[in-house]
Amino acid sequence: MSRIGKLPIAVPAGVDVTIDGRTVKVKGPKGELTHTVAAPIEIVKNEDGTLQVTRPNDERQNKALHGLSRTLVANMITGVTQGYVKKLEISGVGYRVQAKGSDLEFSLGYSHPITVKAPEGITFKVESPTRFSVEGIDKQKVGEVAANIRKLRKPDPYKAKGVKYEGEVIRRKVGKAGK
Secondary structure (H helix, E strand, O other): OOOOOOOOEOOOOOOEEEEEOOEEEEEEOOEEEEEEOOOOOEEEEOOOOOEEEEOOOOOHHHHHHHHHHHHHHHHHHHHHHOOEEEEEEEEOOOOEEEEEOOEEEEEOOOOOOEEEOOOOOEEEEEEEOOEEEEEEOOHHHHHHHHHHHHHHOOOOOOOOOEEEEOOOOOOOOOOOOOO
């Protein structure tokens, strides 16, 4: 058994899990998420209210999908109860972010401001002109939106200017040596 896959998934109070064939639907206080499990993997609801993920055999592909499927369902349950947050910060002279309704508008040293629209299920919170966060119930979507925003102006290794995750350490390079 997969070390991760064999662990049962605890379902907290207030979360409703519906299993219909390969489709798992999780409904909680923050919203609802749906996921279709990969072909050989099966999910069963135990009498004690936990979920158990099983695989038919020990083929390499099935072992990989076993742990992945369990983690994806566990992330869905965490998402509908607590949600996910990615905090980002901007450094650089004149670089800033401001909220425009539900969207974000960035000034990142380009000749024009960049507007990022909030996808469905994602909210933005601007704490200051250089700090903001991406919030939502779907861990994959939150991470993808945060990565796409970071991609607008990656931190450069010489002056560390750009958009970076909170707590991210940028490896600095030494500039060219003068005469």
